Amino acid sequence: MHTDSDLLFGWGESDTGERARGLSLSGWTLAALALGLFVANAVLHFPGVMNNDSIGQYRQALTGQYGDxxxxxxxxLWSWLHLFGDGPAPLLLLHLTLYWLGFGLVADAVRRSGFPRLAWAVLLAGAFPPFLYVNAQVVKDVGMAVAWLAAIGVLYVHRVxxxxxxxxxxxAVATLLFYGAMVRTNALFGLGPLLLYALAPASWLRAPRLLAAxxxxxxxxxxxxxxxxxxxxDPKPEHAVQSLFLYDLxxxxxxxxxxxxxEPRATFTREELRECYxxxxxxxxxxxxxxADKVHRPAGAEMPTRPDGLAQQWLxxxxxxxxxxxxxxxxxxNSALLFAVPLKHIRLTPEYRTGDPTRPPLELVTARDVRMDLLRKNPGVxxxxxxxxxxxxLVLLRREPATGAVALARVLAVSALGYSGAYLLIGVATDMRYHYWSLLAVxxxxxxxxxxxxxxLRQRPRPVLASAAAVSLVVLVGVAARLLDFRGLV
Incomplete structure (x- = not known):
């Protein structure tokens, strides 16, 4: 016999009679919806969008000569998928397959936990427009997130x-976790909780242990x-970490x-330095x-500067x-989290604010772009x-037993905080796609x-309401910073 709390946390279920047949039938219906969403997503974005990074990676896939x-x-991976077609389409379809497989499996686990209506909501959440906007891009951020999403789906179905x-x-789980960890360097900061979820008993899945992991x-x-x-x-060394060192210097x-x-990496006056930063x-x-003309680099070199002694200078x-x-x-x-920033704060960067007619900005930021920024990049993203x-x-769950949905939620929340939190120390750019895994996980x-x-909320509303108030305060600060054109942190 299973108690209500068993069902609540996703662990109790009968496997006999009409209920089992009903679950089986709704499982097929859920799978059909997942397939339909996959097809719609693929049609919407086919053959996929490539940026400068993915264009370079595709070129390496064709030549078989890799850089780091x-x-x-x-x-x-792309070099093998290229056998099925040119361009981004094969990798886009693989990404979308893993994406909808992950959402489908998590939804099926929720259904098996006794919440069929919630299962539909979980699956349909995959169609959240900002997520669909990002998964159109054939980039490593998406590859990491969808691989881990599919792995979590497999694990949750088995745990339930x-x-x-x-x-x-x-x-399959090991391959997906490995690929996700290898396809983006800082993914390693979100990996520990997922490994514990794959290997450890439920009693281990407490927030302190997950944070330590x-x-x-x-x-x-x-x-x-x-x-x-x-x-x-055997990739060619390209000294990517120099970007972090130079940026911090x-x-x-x-x-x-x-x-x-x-010095001796670059020569600036104080005015030039502020204009470039x-x-x-x-x-x-x-x-x-x-x-770039301010940096001293070897003639013809693609690296940002000479590597000798740069790490020591940084430290x-x-x-x-x-x-x-x-x-x-x-x-x-603050900028990476899109927190207390002005409207369309990309307009304040060297690439966009230039007044040099010989070096026009990357694109013209219009007054309408600024006005619409709060709508396009609203608090939901x-x-x-x-x-x-x-x-x-994590605070709300601190005293709950590590079973079913509670365990999964803890794992996903800690992984998201670890992964995005690492940008405090190693981040060098701002874009919502860098936090794609974190948004999916939360x-x-x-x-x-x-x-x-x-x-x-029915039994002890104050902690939940206090949490909602804390998040609302964060949102209000962000909105106020944009409306007041606050530049103190930019």
Whole structure:
């Protein structure tokens, strides 16, 4: 016999009689809807959108010669998918297959938990317009998110049914987690909770252990992933980490007022330094950036600067000017989370604000673009909104047993916070797609918890209402910053 609480947390279910046949029938209906959504999504976006990064990775896929500016596993996978057709279409279809498979499996697990109506809501949530906007892009951020989403779906279905993973399912989960971790370097900061969910008993899935796993796995997996890349793909060194070093040196120089901090890497006056720096747009010093001519690099080299001694210079500068470094990193993190920023704050970056007629901006930002920014980038797509709610969920769940939906929600919330939180230290650019996994994870965590949240709201409303108020405050600050054109953190 199963109690109401068993069903509430997704663990009790009868497998006999009419209920079993009803579940089987609705399962087929759910699968048919997932297939229909996949087809609609594919038709909407076919053959897929490529940016400069993915164009470069596709070129590597065709030549078989990989670089390490972007993790080479995506180009390697693309080289095999190229057998099925040219361009982005094969990889787009693979991404969409994993995306709707993940949503379908999580929805099926919710159905098996005794909540068929909620199962429909979970599946239809995959059609959230901002998610569809991002999954049209054939980029590594999407590859990481959909691989992990599918893995979570497989694991949740098995946990709901108290079933051990079969060998085939275990291999599939391991492959998906591995690909997601390898296709984006900072994915390692969200990997730990997912590994615990795959390997550990439910009693281990408490927030402190999940947070500890986030740190430990990231520290251990970073050198391991670099070694795996060298062994598996032998990529050409392209010194991508120089972008972070130069960006931080530039931020420290701006906040100390001392351009000499960038020497001998680049030469600036104070006015030039402020004109070239933005916590939003990092690549003004890259070979293709607005201020590339200020950087001293080997003739004909594609790397941002000479690598010798740059890491040591970066560490020394942080040690000598920790407050300036923290100011710079917090300003960038604020921008990355789309928190307290002005409307259309891309207009404040070197690439867009130029007045030089010989170097026009990347695109013209009109007054209408500024007015419409709050609608186009509304609080529903701000990473800060979702991460604030993820933190509230962990507080709300702190005393709950780690079973069913509660365990999954904890895992997803901690993974989202770890992954997006890493941008505080290593972020160099701003775009919602960088937080795609976090938004997906927090949405799913919320949806599977809806029955529990509804019960809490009826029985103990104050903690839930306080959490909603905290998130609302975050949103109000963000809206006020945009309406007041607040530039103090930009």
């Amino acid at each position: 500016w972007h993790p080479p596993i995506m180009a390697w 049914q108290h079933r051990r993973l079969s060998i085939a399912a275990g291999v 986030t740190v430990v796995v990231a520290v251990l997996a970073l050198p391991a992933s670099q070694f795996a890349n060298r062994v598996l793909f 530039m931020g420290i120089a701006v906040h100390t007022g001392d351009p000499a901090i960038l 933005s916590p939003y747009w990092w690549d003004s010093l890259s070979p293709w950036g607005r201020c 020394r500068s942080i040690a000598a000017h920790p407050i300036a470094w923290m100011q710079h990193r917090l300003k960038h993190f 701000w990473p800060v909104t979702w991460l604030a709610w993820a933190a509230c969920l 949405m799913l965590a919320t949806l599977v918890l809806l029955p529990w949240l509804g019960g809490q």
